[in-house]
Amino acid sequence: MFDTYVGTASGVYRVDGGAHHLGLPDERVSAIHAFRDGRGATVLLAGTYGNGLFRSDDEGRTWRPSGQGMEAPAARTLIPDPLNAGALLCGTEPGRIYRSADGGRTWAGLEGITALPGCDDWFLPYSPRAGAVRNILAPPGSQGRLLASLEVGGLLDSPDG
Template sequence: MAQKILVLLGTRKGTFIAETDTNRQSWTLRGPFCEAWPINHVIADPATGTIYAGGGNAWFGPAVWKSTDLGASWTHSSEGLAYPEGTEPVKSVWSIASGNGALYAGVEPAGLFRSDDGGQSWRHVAGLQEHPSRPHWQPGGGGLILHSLVPHPSDDKQLWVGISSAGVFHTADGGATWEARNRGTRADYMPEDQRYPEYGQCVHSLVMAPGMPDRLYQQNHCGMYRSDDGGQHWDSIEAGLPSTFGFPAVTHPRDPATLYLLPLNGDTAGRYVPDARAAVWRTRDAGASWQALRDGLPQDNVFFGVLRQAMATDKLAPAGIYFGTNTGELYASADEGESWNCVAQHLPTISSVETLVVAG
């Protein structure tokens, strides 16, 4: 059966959908959708094809948009996306994830919501904000946001989250209680004798290796890390990279040892690609070594950055790799990063990139 690939883009001015066939050479673009709201994350449920887009801001308020017809029409709901009266209001939805029959939303200020009816209504998973460290969480450069959601693929009680700048937290009981899982990750902005705190790290991206739920990768403000025990301990894998700083990290859809990063030149040096030359960095040995992938990417006077959720893979063989820039370009590789093409330009700042493969 013929297939097509939808690349789902969250941007500062709505949702866009880029489409192609399995050759991944000719592209069309649709959008903007979601009434041009600021959209931080767009995902799809591969089982149903339903697309969800989370966003908002202090003016619009938070909401999750939903399309059951591949973007032709949209509805949205914010029912239940609120903290108790008298507390700081929810400004926006920053991340969405589906897993084990539920839909999760991470919000700003950092907190977790769950929907059991496909995004029609939401309930606050209050256990996370009841963690003893909550009064000490501090906002990162983008605010105090819950931006990474990693459900366990088969255990509906387990979930990992990443919060800037509080760190990684894990629940094994469906969200009633949480444990900080940051041992081994640095906080270089802390005094020297406090560089490895229990919490307070600025995690930028958190992803799970395919087929190995205990293997997690983390791009942090202060390094790149791998854990093989569900985040209980982290080991640095940044040797060989041009920078310890970056935002997105994505795993190969089938190989747990293959990971893609897009490092930037540092937190105070402009936050663009090192040496103003674009490259995606790939490891095929779980971080023991790294290779720069540049073919087709611009190599002169490149000053874009790539945000934490703006990189993704598809599930084809060979896997497609995609990333969007803060200057509105979408790049695609149909050969696992060996070569690249720019497939869209002049979009608003791209906040997120995800994929969906459907019957063509």
Template sequence: MCIRASRNGPARYYVGTVADGLFRSADGGETFDRLETRFAAGARTPAADTEPDRVTAVTISPHDSQVVYAGTEPSRVSRSRDGGDSWTRLEGLTDLPSASEWSFPPRPDTHHVRWLEVDPFDPDRLYVGIEAGAFAYTPDGGETWHERPPGARRDNHSLAAHPDREGRLYAAAGDGYAESDDGGETWRCPQNGLEHTYCWSVVPAPDDPDRVLVSSARGASTAHTASRAASYVYRREDQRAWERLDGRGLPTGEGVVRAVFATTGRPETVYAVTNRGLFVTRDFGDSWAAIDIDWPASLESQTPRGLVALS
């Protein structure tokens, strides 16, 4: 499951599922309607008789809330310019040279788009994380594609572009953390102090591109499976070594699945969800507080898939 919400214009939510396609709410989440698309699970094109795609990633352009991108399994990207009413597939992604190597370990005969991120400075520049196989991007709205630039990670789980630093991009991946200063064309991989390198979620400080949080574990099973979980949160500041944030009010370690982060853009404020609840920090990780919501015991054996935070 994946979820995104518009920050500008109508209060719209988009939720992608692997079994039932793509849903949209136009009333702030009170009700949802399933979108009729050509790529969503269960919706076949008239001439197609193949297994339908699964919706695995969705994002909204920060330049125009009517422009929505959706990624699927197998790896394809489609774009809507009318808020999800109609869709056009961006061709060429699976024509990239490494596409034959892409494979998702739990389902090794396929792969999917795990993350989509629109560049905040260029509406035509779209970043794509493939699980597992490549980081790819298009600089021209899908006319051309580029992949695996120097230093880029292969097993990409989440990407983030900083709203105030043109070109700054962050990646949390199964093969580690990476960051770029030129819109993903080259990457560096600062790992000093990052003891758990299976990274899942990444969020930079909205007011400081040199401060970043990641959630991580030693591997997939300890990241995602509650019965075997042992996950942690790390912070990096001003190009220094990573610091593990234990004992700050956010549960970490044994029994805790990897956190999913979200931010409203407010300085210092980050939300995190794990199988232990929903938490917020207002000092970028120095201290965390649990948000008082109903959290049934049954959720402690579940693994959160997405989180959005609205101001």
């Protein structure tokens, strides 16, 4: 049996036969990721639309900001880094990708996107921020390759993560 966590316009919920509100009621949660830490406790990361990332080390009872190093205010996707065991990736709005090697406590931007010509000119019709990374994946058997879908921008392909 496993729990399912859902981010909504009114916070985070755990679904396990019923829905249980876990906090962040004033946040629009646009991304959620759960994992077990070294002690076996469930850690939750919640990406919000406007206030960055929040972290809970106690299965959602308490939350604190967790986006040190991340400049983007809107986290749109959170995934385990398919190329670096134990690391996490976060796609944001504006369209950037950040990596965390410490369970989401601190983040560093991947420079590949910011090196693309015109990346600062990407736009979203509904937002003043430039583009949004919506999905990140590594194709099976792709030895270091990452793909990222960019809202109002297409598909980004990095051969070296």
